Amino acid sequence: MKLLLSTVLALSLSISTNAVLPPGYEDDMWCPAGECKIYSNPFGDDYSDGPSSSFYFCYNSITEEVTDGVWTGSLTDVKQPKGWEKPKMCSKDVYSECEYDHDCIPKIRTEMPSDDAEHSRGEICGCFSDSVLHPFDQCQGETGDYCNDYSCIGRDPCKHQRGKCVMQDNGAGA
Numbered sequence: 001m002k003l004l005l006s007t008v009l010a011l012s013l014s015i016s017t018n019a020v021l022p023p024g025y026e027d028d029m030w031c032p033a034g035e036c037k038i039y040s041n042p043f044g045d046d047y048s049d050g051p052s053s054s055f056y057f058c059y060n061s062i063t064e065e066v067t068d069g070v071w072t073g074s075l076t077d078v079k080q081p082k083g084w085e086k087p088k089m090c091s092k093d094v095y096s097e098c099e100y101d102h103d104c105i106p107k108i109r110t111e112m113p114s115d116d117a118e119h120s121r122g123e124i125c126g127c128f129s130d131s132v133l134h135p136f137d138q139c140q141g142e143t144g145d146y147c148n149d150y151s152c153i154g155r156d157p158c159k160h161q162r163g164k165c166v167m168q169d170n171g172a173g174a
Contacts, residue, residue: 025075026052026053028071028080029053029071029086030069030084031058031084031085032084033084035060036088036090038089040066053069056069066134097133098132098165101163103133103165104129104164105130106127107130107158109126109127109138110125110151111148113141113142
């Protein structure tokens, strides 16, 4: 099944990021053998600054799981896990976050990891582009005591937003 990538028109998502970490900390990404990497940023250009590990993930096309990669660099003690390899970008045929416009929906962020705010993308009660096929984990892997729930009252930042799928050449997503 051919899938397309998602975006919210008003967010005008970008595929490039501005890394915060200097060279030597996140030079190479590693994924389990056979997995490819995806780019995901449901928050758009306003949240494109940050370490590469905030935007690039490993994808297993058999289990359809998205997981964190292991990042190595000359200034860290982190080593490549045995059997892991440098992943290539997933093709649009392997991974995408939408197939049709209605697969991409604007959503208000109501959860965020409690301990790692500097690596959290998006803002509480802000609007982001969510995928019906691959929903964004608002707590970014954290659960229970490490995930804060928020009640968003008042203005709806998603009120006039709508989803649109945009075809890309690789697995880079929104």
